Amino acid sequence: MTGGLQGPDPEERQQATGRRNSQGIRIDPDVEAEPAERREVLSALVDHEPGVLSEVAGLFARRQFNIESLTVGPTTDEGMARMTIVVREPGPGVEQAKRQLRKLAPVHSVSELSGAVERELALIKVEDDDPAGVAAVAEMYGGEAVEAGPEVVTVELTGSEEAVDAAIAAFERFGVREVARTGTAALAGGTQETRESND
Amino acid sequence: MSETESETRTAERAVQTGAEAAISALEDAGVEVGFGVQGGAIMPVYDALGQSDIRHVTMAHEQGAAHAADAYGIVTGEPGLCLATSGPGATNLVTGLADADMDSDPMVALTGQVPTDMVGNDAFQETDTTGVTTPITKTNYFATDAGTVGDTVRDAVAAASEGRQGPTLVDLPKDVTQAETATSPSHEPETKPTPEAPAEAVDEAARAFAAAEKPVILAGGGVIKGEATPELRQFAVDHGVPVVTTMPGVGAFDETHPLALGMAGMHGTGPANMALTHCDFMLAVGTRFDDRLTGGVETFAPAARIAHIDIDASEVSKNVHADYPLIGDASAVLHQLDSAVPRSPDAADWQAQCETWEREYPMDYDAPEDEPVKPQFVVEAVDEATAGDTVVTTGVGQHQMWAVQYWTFTEPRTWVSSHGLGTMGYGLPAAIGAKVAAPEREVVSFEGDGSFLMTCQELSVAVREELDITVFVLNNEAIGMVRQWQDAFFEGRRTASEYPWGPDFATVAEAFGAAGFTIDTYDDVADTVEAAREYDGPSVVDCRIDPREDVYPMVPSGGDNGAFALREEHL
Numbered sequence: 001m002t003g004g005l006q007g008p009d010p011e012e013r014q015q016a017t018g019r020r021n022s023q024g025i026r027i028d029p030d031v032e033a034e035p036a037e038r039r040e041v042l043s044a045l046v047d048h049e050p051g052v053l054s055e056v057a058g059l060f061a062r063r064q065f066n067i068e069s070l071t072v073g074p075t076t077d078e079g080m081a082r083m084t085i086v087v088r089e090p091g092p093g094v095e096q097a098k099r100q101l102r103k104l105a106p107v108h109s110v111s112e113l114s115g116a117v118e119r120e121l122a123l124i125k126v127e128d129d130d131p132a133g134v135a136a137v138a139e140m141y142g143g144e145a146v147e148a149g150p151e152v153v154t155v156e157l158t159g160s161e162e163a164v165d166a167a168i169a170a171f172e173r174f175g176v177r178e179v180a181r182t183g184t185a186a187l188a189g190g191t192q193e194t195r196e197s198n199d
Numbered sequence: 200m201s202e203t204e205s206e207t208r209t210a211e212r213a214v215q216t217g218a219e220a221a222i223s224a225l226e227d228a229g230v231e232v233g234f235g236v237q238g239g240a241i242m243p244v245y246d247a248l249g250q251s252d253i254r255h256v257t258m259a260h261e262q263g264a265a266h267a268a269d270a271y272g273i274v275t276g277e278p279g280l281c282l283a284t285s286g287p288g289a290t291n292l293v294t295g296l297a298d299a300d301m302d303s304d305p306m307v308a309l310t311g312q313v314p315t316d317m318v319g320n321d322a323f324q325e326t327d328t329t330g331v332t333t334p335i336t337k338t339n340y341f342a343t344d345a346g347t348v349g350d351t352v353r354d355a356v357a358a359a360s361e362g363r364q365g366p367t368l369v370d371l372p373k374d375v376t377q378a379e380t381a382t383s384p385s386h387e388p389e390t391k392p393t394p395e396a397p398a399e400a401v402d403e404a405a406r407a408f409a410a411a412e413k414p415v416i417l418a419g420g421g422v423i424k425g426e427a428t429p430e431l432r433q434f435a436v437d438h439g440v441p442v443v444t445t446m447p448g449v450g451a452f453d454e455t456h457p458l459a460l461g462m463a464g465m466h467g468t469g470p471a472n473m474a475l476t477h478c479d480f481m482l483a484v485g486t487r488f489d490d491r492l493t494g495g496v497e498t499f500a501p502a503a504r505i506a507h508i509d510i511d512a513s514e515v516s517k518n519v520h521a522d523y524p525l526i527g528d529a530s531a532v533l534h535q536l537d538s539a540v541p542r543s544p545d546a547a548d549w550q551a552q553c554e555t556w557e558r559e560y561p562m563d564y565d566a567p568e569d570e571p572v573k574p575q576f577v578v579e580a581v582d583e584a585t586a587g588d589t590v591v592t593t594g595v596g597q598h599q600m601w602a603v604q605y606w607t608f609t610e611p612r613t614w615v616s617s618h619g620l621g622t623m624g625y626g627l628p629a630a631i632g633a634k635v636a637a638p639e640r641e642v643v644s645f646e647g648d649g650s651f652l653m654t655c656q657e658l659s660v661a662v663r664e665e666l667d668i669t670v671f672v673l674n675n676e677a678i679g680m681v682r683q684w685q686d687a688f689f690e691g692r693r694t695a696s697e698y699p700w701g702p703d704f705a706t707v708a709e710a711f712g713a714a715g716f717t718i719d720t721y722d723d724v725a726d727t728v729e730a731a732r733e734y735d736g737p738s739v740v741d742c743r744i745d746p747r748e749d750v751y752p753m754v755p756s757g758g759d760n761g762a763f764a765l766r767e768e769h770l
Contacts (some may be wrong), residue, residue: 005751007469007560010762010769016476018501024488024519026501051341055333062334092516099513105338105358 023092035090039068041113041186042098043194047106048074048081055104056083065089065097069120069161069183080108082194084186086161109195116186116194121156122164127175128153134174141167152177217345218247218376221309221369224352226251230280230307232271232635234264236291238284239324240311243376245282253280256635256664259656261288263628265295266654269304269366270615270632274590276426278305278359278367279632285311286324289370290331294622297335299366301619302447303424305359306366308336309352314374315343328370337365342375346382361391363511364424394510396525396532398539404482404506404523405539411480411504413549414440417463420447420618421485421509423611425529428452431484434533438543441553443471445486447618449603450611460553461562464492465754466600469560469763472754474553475500476761480544482536484508485529488518489619490757498759508532560752560765562604571745572721574598574673578605580724581643581671584732589641590615590633594626594650597679600750602645623678624653627670631657634666641732644670648701649678655704658711661737669731670739672704675746683749687770708739716740 019027023035046052053072060067068086075082087097094112101110123146126134134153138144143157157167161184168179188194215223221244225233232254237245248255258264261283268279283292289310299306313322329339338358342348348371355367408414422431428451435442435458442452443463452459461468463475475481481503486492493499496519506523507515515524525532564575578601591606592615593599599616608614615633617625630644651672661668675682681696705715714734716727718741731738752763755770764770 004565005469005560005563005765007765010764013473013761014477016498016501016759016761020497020499020501020519022496024493024496024499024516026503026520026522051329054330058333092520096513096517103511103513 023090025092035092037088037090038094039086039088040094041116041118041184042085042087042101042110043113043186043188044083044085044101044110045075045080045108045195046083047108048079049106052081052106053083055106056085056101059100059104060085060097063096063100065093071183071185073185084184086184111188111195113186113188113194115189117189118160118184118186119158120161120164120184121158121182122168123180124155124157124168124171124176125152125178126155126171127151127177130174134171137167137170137174141170143167214379214381216243216247216376217342217348217371217378217380218243220345220349220380221352221371221376222247222251222253224349225253225280225356228353228356229277230356232256233280233282234258234267234271234632235282236261236264236284236288238288238311240285240313240373241282241288241309241371242311243373244309244311244371248282256631256660258628258631259659260654261291262294262624263631263654263657263660265292265306265308266298266622266625266628267632267635268306268308269295269299269302270592270629271636272299272305272364273615274612274633274636276305276424276612278307278356280307280309282309283311284324285313285328286326288324289326289328293331293335294620296332296366296368298617298620298622298625300335300337302617303364303420304366305364307355307359308366308368310368310370311376312341312370312372315372316374318372328368332368335366336368337363339368339370341370342372345375345378345380348375349382363421393531394527395535396508396527398535400523400525401532401535401539404525405536405541407504407523408480408482408506408536409541409544411544412546413477413479413552414438414544414546415474415478415481416440416442417445417475417481417483417486418442418448418451419445419484419486421529422448422451425485425510427484427529427533428611430530430533430537434537437537438540439546439550440482440544441474441550443467443474445489445492446603446616448486449614450608453609454607455609460557462603463760465494465756466604466750466752467754467760467763468562468604469752470553470556472752472760472763473556473560476759477552478503481505482508483521484533485510487514490518493519494754494760495757498761508536564748566721568721571743572718572724573748574601574675574742574744575605576721577671577673577718577724577728577742577744578602578645580728582606584728585641585643588613589643590637592616592626592629592633592642592644594646594653595621595623596647596650597675597683597748597750598645598647598650598673600680601673604750623647623650626650627654627661628657630668630670631661631664631666634661634668635664642668644668646670646672647679648672648674648676648704649698651704652701655707658708658713658737658739662712666737667735668737670737672739672741673744674701674704674741675744675748676701677746679746680750686749687767704739704741708737714738718742
């Protein structure tokens with residue numbers, strides 16, 4: 001107790017060298033500072049029970065990870081479901097998403113798929129004024145009419161996200177009334193198992 | 200007794216209710232105390248609890264129960280138990296669960312729930328408790344039948360303390376706890392091996408450490424929770440590395456040791472913030488690099504290579520990138536690292552620099568005799584009067600910062616505060632939990648007038664349970680930290696921050712049956728501290744402190760730690 005805090009003022013102090021970017025990474029002046037955003041497919045094996053989807057979706061929402069799509073369905077193992085989550089994040093964000101997912105009790109494994117087989121199912125309800133034209137486009141994208149009514153035809157097709165985008169764009173010229181898409185499902189390529197990687 | 204009779208009795212004992220199964224699982228896990236409040240849906244659990252050896256402390260409010268359980272967990276290292284009924288009982292636990300989650304404190308909550316066939320129908324006192332608490336628990340469980348509820352409770356206790364600690368919750372529908380079951384617990388919880396970091400990663404970090412010229416250790420709360428205090432102290436002393444702590448890490452390193460630079464961050468010491476800002480190598484142990492510690496990450500230890508030891512992989516490179524990630528148990532990895540270090544860093548100049556900073560930036564305050572009592576003086580007076588193992592709890596605000604700045608902490612598990620969540624009103628219920636956990640140790644609590652008002656009804660519990668705790672209300676008739684920020688950043692517009700309408704806290708204490716004291720002048724301090732401590736039971740000291748006093752040093756939110764302000768004109 002001698003008269004308050006002493007010491008040099010901020011501007012008189014030794015200045016630190018260097019800087020970090022907003023992600024806490026030390027900036028190397030020779031290297032690009034901000035990691036670029038990337039699209040990654042995460043595959044998670046989870047307990048097949050109520051509440052798990054909400055837990056995973058809630059995690060992504062409250063930690064502000066950008067999800068492009070999320071699909072869930074049963075696996076060959078009765079007690080387990082597979083979630084395929086497409087995220088769009090800078091590198092550290094993808095890592096963080098994986099690590100946070102692994103902490104959830106019902107999540108058994110999380111892997112980041114590269115070179116994976118990715119497919120999405122879409123149902124596209126198109127105006128049926130030009131049946132031959134619709135059929136031609138459907139055929140071009142490997143789709144087929146699953147229901148034809150008096151005014152509309154519903155086409156089912158599967159493909160990569162880009163292929164589905166392209167097909168919908170092609171149907172636009174006939175008039176697209178409604179679209180339902182499942183989001184991406186994916187499996188690791190070849191004999192590789194879609195399970196936890198070592199990172 | 201014949202063999203047949205004995206068998207019959209065993210069979211009788213084997214049939215138990217879900218509630219009894221839950222309580223025996225707690226007993227098997229070594230739980231000795233629970234804090235809670237009764238209510239409709241939890242009644243079967245309380246009925247079983249009442250017939251067990253587990254001590255129950257009835258609290259005035261479920262938030263108090265959660266904070267008491269949290270503090271019990273901090274002081275003992277074992278999960279603290281709290282109980283509440285469904286609906287409002289469970290939602291009143293929410294603040295305490297979130298607090299424990301942010302600070303990784305081991306805790307288990309049992310909540311009552313409406314009967315299973317009414318769930319989802321908006322029944323009386325129904326809340327989706329597992330839904331509400333999912334983001335603020337480590338994990339939670341909805342008990343589905345009497346036969347497995349014992350296992351579920353056992354898993355919840357194990358999950359609260361394994362790996363990175365945290366709160367868990369089991370929601371117990373009334374039909375599940377009332378139903379009878381003949382099933383006995385089916386499995387022992389797995390004991391997981393203490394995780395070590397990969398040897399290669401340790402070697403890399405060790406080489407970088409040995410080559411450092413300006414090394415610093417940043418000790419977080421994980422050092423204390425991971426029981427790694429001895430290893431950390433040994434490592435620092437063996438290699439001559441200055442040690443900075445986070446706020447939850449206070450107590451991980453003896454603050455009287457020459458290598459101790461104190462706490463870093465928003466209201467950290469000058470030497471601690473200078474050392475973090477200018478180090479070239481940081482060994483961070485058990486910390487999540489919270490924004491109150493780092494300030495703006497752009498200017499946080501900008502030249503440092505960082506080795507980060509943490510049990511939770513998701514904390515590594517979350518806020519600040521780790522050049523050397525060392526994922527594992529703090530004490531195990533410190534052992535590994537110590538064995539792998541080829542030689543101590545040559546850091547004599549750096550140590551001298553840190554000592555210069557310590558001389559340049561002492562923690563100090565001005566205390567003219569003719570002005571109101573300074574809060575720092577009260578903190579120092581209580582520190583001097585008490586022993587080294589005294590447990591200090593606080594609420595949140597200016598008083599909390601003065602307590603951590605001016606109390607000299609030497610031992611782990613003596614500093615019990617609400618760090619991450621910043622829960623006003625934490626101090627008193629935490630003091631109750633701490634005293635129940637460690638009846639042989641002295642427990643003092645520093646509170647602010649605003650903070651104390653939030654939970655002061657728990658005084659009734661301290662009186663009933665005859666808990667000898669001493670609460671110092673550093674009363675500046677304001678929620679002072681807000682008032683300080685308004686003065687600094689809102690041109691002095693003190694909207695809703697001044698509390699001249701507060702009660703006389705000494706009279707409040709007496710109304711509850713506790714002893715009440717008041718400090719008005721410096722001359723009162725020593726005698727009143729003594730009288731309050733000597734009173735055999737809970738006492739409250741209303742310390743009428745200087746309402747103009749602010750907390751410094753200060754790094755403004757998102758600022759540069761190295762440019763900490765020593766007074767308002769620096770901001």
